[in-house]
Amino acid sequence: MGKIEDAVWKMAEPLVTENGLELIDVEYVKEGAEWYLRLFLDKNGENGVDLDDCELISRKFSDLLETTDPIEQAYRLEVSSPGIERPLKRTKDFQRFCGEKVQVKTFAEVQGKKQFIGILGETTEDSVQLDMDGTMVSIPRKQISKANLVWEF
DSSP states (O other): OOHHHHHHHHHHHHHHHHTTOEEEEEEEEEETTEEEEEEEEEOSSSSOOOHHHHHHHHHHHHHHHHHOOOOOSOOEEEEEOOOTTOBOOSHHHHHHTTTSEEEEEEEEEETTEEEEEEEEEEEOSSEEEEEETTEEEEEEGGGEEEEEEOOOO
16 A cells, blocks of 8 residues: 555544444545545445445545545545455455455465465465365465455356
């Protein structure tokens, strides 16, 4: 995460948590000529995040940004759910979805590969275990460039 994402995370996480939600990711990106600040939320339970949750956080976070905004240029604020192929970033994300099918991409080759799809096993601060059709693969966390749930029909 960059400096802006870190600053926004520190501002948004308490607000999101006090409203019964979980901050999953913060993204600050330029698309075309415009900048976007995106907050991705989740909620435990079967229903997940709905439009009312996103609107509530968007409104409250916009008010907070009016007093303390770490971003100098103009941007659009978007608040949404992470989707069915939810990204996994923190240790607790990996631990929460133990037993689920995931895709992991790495910066450098691990055991001759840079992309893995398997069932998520034990996760520590240092590594993630994946069961790939009965073969256990240990992937160092510092090598993970991207990880997300895999949704199948």
